[in-house]
Amino acid sequence: MKQGRFLPVGVLILSVFLVWDGRARAVTLEQLIEGARKEGKLEFYAPSSLTPPGALALADAFNKTYGFRIAINYNPSGDIARDVSKIVAAATAGAAPEWDVMVATDAHHATLAGRKLHQAIDYKTLGIDPRIIHYGNGTISIANEFILPAYNHKVLPAKDVPKSWEDLLDPRWKGGKLGMPPATHHLARLAAGAWGEEKTTRYVRSLSQQGLSLGTFGQLYSRLQLGEILAAVTMIDGFIYRAKATGAPIVHAEGIEPLISAAMHAGVLKGARHPNAGHLMAFFLTTLKAQEIWEKHRGDSSAFTPGTAAYKRAEGKHVLYMSDKDAEFIDRLAREYARILGFK
Helix, strand or coil: CCCCCCCCCCCCCCCCCCCCCCCEEEEHHHHHHHHHHHHCCEEEEEEHHHHHHHHHHHHHHHHHCCCCCEEEEECCCCCCHHHHHHHHHHCCCCCCCCCEEEEEHHHHHHCCCCCCCCCEEEHHCCCCCCHHHHCCCEEEEEEEEEEEEECCCCCCCCCCCCCCCCHHHHHHHHCCCCCCCCCCCCHHHHHCCCCCCHHHHHHHHHHHCCCEEEECHHHHHHHHHHHCCCCEEEEEHHHHHHHHCCCCEEEEECCCEEEEEEEEEEEEEECCCCCCHHHHHHHHHHCCHHHHHHHHCCCCCCCCCCCHHHHHHHHCEEEECCCCHHHHHHHHHHHHHHHHHHHC
């Protein structure tokens, strides 16, 4: 296999090798490679936690694998919900999206899928595991984030570490000792999987009575280090990976089940200027070489790729993965839980 690169273009390329009419067409890897070669560019939206060195490593590996030098413009995420809204607004105005391929959570891609804003091809014809193909061939799951409560092991005594989700409702956490991020879709996954809507909504209402400290993941991570809060209700494992790499004392409350997993999906956006390069990158991100780079720089990997850290962590555990049929349900509850918890 060979790899490629990305660049932006100001006009739609008409002479592509594929016809994009919204249907999931069967294509070959050779067609994508040749189409990407002609496009010569790619706008790549991915989490800021990938970092520029990580994006550069991916770009170099991509180019080497496919034998060309596509110019890649890495667009690190800021506020993903805001950026999804920008895509929706651009589509409404009839404008092309800023990015060709977008790596974001399954929940964020659900919003785009509901508005038919993905460029679909039949990924199965490329040999991709059907279990990681989502939203009518609009996206591919490339990595799994694991979500659990987190704490500072130098501040919180071992006897006080939560052993279950319900432990966070104990009165000892009242008064701003618990941090809550705006990713309320994490808790909504409990309703779709293990607990059902009634139990989960009751749980969220009880959490709201704890006097939560609201903030972004980054803010809560910093506050945990400073001892300003004792635990975070949910924390993605990218920050746990960062803590391990830098020696910060922030860890997950391991052993709690169900273990929530949010998947990172790669999807080519409807109207993308460089769709062939975008689909080729989405495909490349599923390969073991790309998985190694992604895991090295971001800390997460695919739970469906044998040999990855995510595959080993999920093995034998009760893990909640979001199915496509649950996307609308989770989106509705996430918005409701945001209101209950004070984010709106």
